[in-house]
Amino acid sequence: MGKRLIQAGLLLLLPLMLVFTFATPDAAAFTEEQKLFNEVWRIVDRAYVDSTFNHQNWWLVRQRALKQPLQTRDETYAAIQKTLASLDDPYTRLLKPDQYRSLQTNTSGELTGIGLQIAQDSETGELMVIAPIEGSPADQAGLQPSDRILKINGFPALELTLDEAAERMRGPVGSMVTLTVAHEQQEPKDLTLVRDRITLNPVLADVRTEGGKPLGYIRLTQFNANATAEVAHAIARLTQQGVEGFVLDLRNNPGGLLQAGIDVARYWLDNGTIVYTVNRDGIQDSFSAVGEALTDKPLVVLVNQGTASASEILAGALQDNGRAQLIGEKTFGKGLIQSLFTLSDGSGLAVTVARYETPNHRDINKQGIIPDQIVSLAESGDRLHVASDQDPQYLAAVEWLGQQSVIANAP
Incomplete structure (x- = not known):
């Protein structure tokens, strides 16, 4: 199958993606344009999450499309896009070569x-x-x-x-x-x-002294290629500085590389399931925490409507495993997984191949994750006041961590 790269997202809504190359046999009777269309049709036929293909005869869809006089690449792209649109799934889509290159760049850091x-x-x-x-x-x-x-x-x-x-x-x-x-x-x-x-520098981290206690604040804006190492460095540095708890800010984090999300979850968890995936046959797979976490200090995760995809996987894993207190607003609700296929002409094809569930088997697609403590950001919490005394969600996190410190120090 070629090289696989597990991702979460487009730098639009960064969807969960598996990336690899897919080749189909040549059909001598097909023109080059028909071959490209058929290549796409076969991938969807084998991989799409809905085996009913939105309650339509997928073979008949192919036969009708191939009767068209596909003479140019633009005509072929248009036929492919029309066919994919019949699935009524905005995440299953064609990426023309320039769009595909841009998507690949989105997770590289710039x-x-x-x-x-x-x-x-x-x-x-x-x-x-x-x-x-x-x-x-x-x-x-x-x-x-x-x-x-x-x-x-x-x-x-x-x-x-x-x-x-x-x-x-x-x-x-x-x-x-x-x-x-x-x-x-x-x-x-x-x-x-x-x-x-x-x-795309995805991590901002520093020590905050709140109520006389040192707290570690980590803001993670995207799970790109730099995120895993940067979060690990931040946890280690803040731990060395003697913080008594952490605030992990995932607000407005749209996702990124799925493996990065899983690795970051492992930094906080000694054991436990991180996420389940379910394919069209109902077969489940899972990713779990393995080994010792980087810290066992109390943790608050801040979320909002812009927390999506891989960020929801991380937030859901920490919430369901009882590792963190989630504070903020309901998350976006992106619970589908796409595979990204490289086509023979250099374009790409994103196909929804599965859905994911949190460790407690919650399907959050279109529903989002409800925080343990709902706090509205309100107009006072705009970007100029993030993680300040004018940020009510951050203040709620500081208050909760202060309570944990009192409990930990109680006789």
Whole structure:
């Protein structure tokens, strides 16, 4: 099958992905365009999570499509996209070569654009903000989780696929893009953003003295290629500095590499299941904690609507294993796993192949994870006040950790 790389997410909504190369036998009677279409059809036929293919005859779908006079690559891409759309699954999609390269770059630690993670509402088709990358043009413009993007440079977002929308937001450093955005029930407004080069440094960590006690604060913004080592270094450094507890901030973390999420869970857990995966045949697999955790200090995990995908796996694992207190707001609810296949022409194909469950077998897709303590961020908790005395979720975490310190020191 080739090389596998387990991932969580698009730098839109970074979906859970297995990445590998898939080759299909040539069919002598097919044109090159038909061969590419058939390659995609076979992958979906063998791997898609729903064996009913959205209650349609998948073979008949293929036969009808191959009767089309596919003469150009664009016509073939259009036929593939139409076929995939019949599955009514926004996460199963074609990635043209430039989109595929961009996706691969997203987990490497650097990208060019406005720094915005997006998803498509499966019911309304609306383009939704998952979270802006901290310090990015989107963050500086004030975009927030659950904002609706109505237009991109005047073009209706409802007429675009997720990847087409992402493509329109990308561009050279210094170029501009105008988004028409609606926040909650407010009137839509136009925001003009200047694209920039965005370095994805996923970890911010320091010691906070709260109530006379040293606490370790770790903010993890994405599970990219740097995240695992950076979190380990942060835990070790803060432990050496004598912290008495930790706050792990996963707010607005849209996901990233799945293996990184699993490894970070293992840093906090000595044993226990981290996540279950379930394929279309109902067969379960699991990932578990193995070995000694890096710390046993009390832990609070902060979550919100922008906590998605691999972040939800981590939060769910720590909550179900009783390792952490979750504080904040209900998470996004992304519980599906995609495999990413490299096609013969250099494009990619993302296919939903399974769903995942938390250690207590909770299916959080479209439902999210409910924190142990619900605290609204409110308007006072914007990006300028994160983890400060104006951040009610952070203050709730400090209060809870203070209570644990009192319990630990009680005679």
